[in-house]
Amino acid sequence: MRKIFPAEELARDGRFIRQTNEQRMGDPRGARIAGGNSGDRLAKLTPELANGPDRARALMHGIFVGEIQALEGAGRTCWDFEVGEDVPLELKLDMARQCWDEARHCEISVALAEHMGTELGEYAENALLYEAACNPDPVLRLTGVNRALEGLAIDVFNTMKEFGNMAGDPVLEFCEDWMLADEVTHVKMGSDWLRRLTENDKERLDKALEFQKVVDRLFSFNGFRGEEDDSPIQLTRRFRELAGFSDDEIDEIADMSREARVEASS
Amino acid sequence: MTQVSVTPESFEMVFYDAAVIGEVVAEVAERLGFEETITLEIDERSPLGRSKITSYDPIELWVDGGALENTKRPRQFGTARARDTIGRLLLRILDRRSGRFNETPDDDELDLMQFAAWDVHCVGRLERLGIGGQRQRRLYQFRNRHGFSDVADAAFEQLWDSSELSWTEIERISGDCRTA
Amino acid sequence: MTETKRPREPFAPWDRRALPGLFDVDETAKRVGHYKWVELKLFEALGGWVATVPELDVKMRLGTHCYHHAWHADLFDKRLPELREMKTDRLTLPANDHMVAFIDAMTEPEEAAMTIEKLVGVYRVLIPHKIAAYTYHRNATSEITDMPTVRILDFILQDEFNDWREGEMLIQSMIETEEELDRAMIHQTKLEKLMLAAGGIAGPGSIGDPYVEIPEEN
Ligand SMILES: [Fe+2]
Ligand SMILES: [Fe+2]
Numbered sequence A: 001m002r003k004i005f006p007a008e009e010l011a012r013d014g015r016f017i018r019q020t021n022e023q024r025m026g027d028p029r030g031a032r033i034a035g036g037n038s039g040d041r042l043a044k045l046t047p048e049l050a051n052g053p054d055r056a057r058a059l060m061h062g063i064f065v066g067e068i069q070a071l072e073g074a075g076r077t078c079w080d081f082e083v084g085e086d087v088p089l090e091l092k093l094d095m096a097r098q099c100w101d102e103a104r105h106c107e108i109s110v111a112l113a114e115h116m117g118t119e120l121g122e123y124a125e126n127a128l129l130y131e132a133a134c135n136p137d138p139v140l141r142l143t144g145v146n147r148a149l150e151g152l153a154i155d156v157f158n159t160m161k162e163f164g165n166m167a168g169d170p171v172l173e174f175c176e177d178w179m180l181a182d183e184v185t186h187v188k189m190g191s192d193w194l195r196r197l198t199e200n201d202k203e204r205l206d207k208a209l210e211f212q213k214v215v216d217r218l219f220s221f222n223g224f225r226g227e228e229d230d231s232p233i234q235l236t237r238r239f240r241e242l243a244g245f246s247d248d249e250i251d252e253i254a255d256m257s258r259e260a261r262v263e264a265s266s
Numbered sequence B: 001m002t003q004v005s006v007t008p009e010s011f012e013m014v015f016y017d018a019a020v021i022g023e024v025v026a027e028v029a030e031r032l033g034f035e036e037t038i039t040l041e042i043d044e045r046s047p048l049g050r051s052k053i054t055s056y057d058p059i060e061l062w063v064d065g066g067a068l069e070n071t072k073r074p075r076q077f078g079t080a081r082a083r084d085t086i087g088r089l090l091l092r093i094l095d096r097r098s099g100r101f102n103e104t105p106d107d108d109e110l111d112l113m114q115f116a117a118w119d120v121h122c123v124g125r126l127e128r129l130g131i132g133g134q135r136q137r138r139l140y141q142f143r144n145r146h147g148f149s150d151v152a153d154a155a156f157e158q159l160w161d162s163s164e165l166s167w168t169e170i171e172r173i174s175g176d177c178r179t180a
Numbered sequence C: 001m002t003e004t005k006r007p008r009e010p011f012a013p014w015d016r017r018a019l020p021g022l023f024d025v026d027e028t029a030k031r032v033g034h035y036k037w038v039e040l041k042l043f044e045a046l047g048g049w050v051a052t053v054p055e056l057d058v059k060m061r062l063g064t065h066c067y068h069h070a071w072h073a074d075l076f077d078k079r080l081p082e083l084r085e086m087k088t089d090r091l092t093l094p095a096n097d098h099m100v101a102f103i104d105a106m107t108e109p110e111e112a113a114m115t116i117e118k119l120v121g122v123y124r125v126l127i128p129h130k131i132a133a134y135t136y137h138r139n140a141t142s143e144i145t146d147m148p149t150v151r152i153l154d155f156i157l158q159d160e161f162n163d164w165r166e167g168e169m170l171i172q173s174m175i176e177t178e179e180e181l182d183r184a185m186i187h188q189t190k191l192e193k194l195m196l197a198a199g200g201i202a203g204p205g206s207i208g209d210p211y212v213e214i215p216e217e218n
Helices: A020-025 A052-080 A089-114 A128-132 A140-166 A170-196 A202-218 A237-242 A249-266 B018-031 B079-097 B113-127 B135-146 B150-161 B167-179 C025-050 C058-083 C096-104 C112-140 C146-176 C178-198
Strands: B004-007 B039-041 B051-055 B059-064
Touching: A052 A089, A052 A128, A052 B039, A052 B135, A052 C025, A089 B135, A089 C058, A128 A140, A128 B079, A140 A237, A170 A202, A170 A237, A202 A249, A237 A249, A249 B039, B004 B018, B018 B039, B018 B079, B051 B079, B051 B150, B059 B079, B059 C178, B079 B113, B079 C112, B079 C178, B113 B135, B113 B167, B135 B150, B135 B167, B135 C096, B150 B167, C025 C058, C025 C112, C025 C178, C096 C112, C096 C178, C112 C146, C112 C178
Parallel strands: B004 B039, B039 B059
Antiparallel strands: B051 B059
């Protein structure tokens, strides 16, 4: 088995259809995000919207394929790097633990898809998350995946948890609550390893934070994730703090989203 | 054969074919017993899934491009999705023409609960005709509007399984969840 | 009132644990190091394969089992300093070159169509050999002096049995034709030969030696 397994070759059964980044970005109606398209002025995701339940369904399917890719990415980090030469054993142990967590998240997502009436593979899949997990530098990989993407997962899960709460859906709220707890742990793993592995390497730290920004920006179309009342996905300060983000870092993500929003509306 | 006029005639943002769409609409219309001309206007710029009846007589329908889209393959036409969208609209027209729906408020005056309840009754019938389906998806939508409870689930069953409810009956079944 | 001055045996009548064991501290450390190396190689491979298997249930099982073996590696890693090896990497070694060849061959399959080979390598060859070696160690070591290793092995064996059963059932569910059966058997034989050369996951003597020397006839 090769080291660094390309995103295009991620193995899926016939139910799943992959959408390439070119296709996704080339959609003149705006790239799909948060159960809608970034071209629309997406309102905050609540059950009160006429298409709220359907958007939640689509978003949940996005979460499901995201969980598969998170599982695959963490698994690859166990394989792609050598203990001692590239990474400490403890980092790999964390990644193996994450594999188990993400496998459970897949199981939870499958159950939720059934609950919400979604077929597996009902929506197109893009491999953006896994692509970040192909970075050949383990520090950059963990920063991009565990801090940027899993950080986004915190925001998404919290939004979904609130959606379940507002709709009085005990199943959705219960599931999101548990997944949220795991994701905070994963983001914290990213924060801890970033600090430990770059303790005496300012250059690598800067590179990793830059990569995190690139990934964060990729997921900031239209500022769909932000702190404004009508942001489709709400930025979650409390959980991000628990996961090792400083106030400045959270402010920076909020600013980035605001800028993306202004850019999109102009 | 039912005449269907689709606008626009050609698409820039999605890979749809007006002729194919016309055929699918005509097929659904014939299954439901329509013989008149149907006009369908598509807003291809919108990937959302909204749809509405802009005129009952003559029949004029309006949909977001997204309401006809194959969710597995963005920008591609989805036959099953289109059948579901068009089928629901046409059944509502049939219902209003039946005399059983004379007291139904105008479409824009219906609230989310009423819409969800009527939709369930439409899709249940469409499924039995082999046109639509996705029972669990409709149940999830219905629960979002009527509560995640046994009462709501029983109401859903009744709406889904019945073949010819009147508006008063739909209102009562939906309303019972409200009071419960 | 309980009579507190009445003497009792230090070992209760039902406690038949015996002091002697087959391994001294050095031998135990060496074996534990080999076990850790195997667990490490196994969890790395399971993690790596997740992205390469299209079957959703297999994908999720591999992800789950990946952590089980990582935890085993961690348990062995933590045991080593207690066995006088402070630099645990020094003993985290394959038993011999044949064992390296075995792992190389086991982890070679990558193609999406080779899930059967991947599963056979782990669940029909490696894990049964692990169960054998761990059981031997567990039963042959001193249950008094080396109880910390016994306890670790008991936890680990519980995982191994459960994972073996799940893996074996996945294999059985995937073999639907004679051709697939042949693929499984051929791959198993190939890997078993490498394992035979290695002498087991801890090298020759992984499960002891059951043969007796026949004394020369007069
Ligand atoms: Fe997750
Ligand atoms: Fe995660």
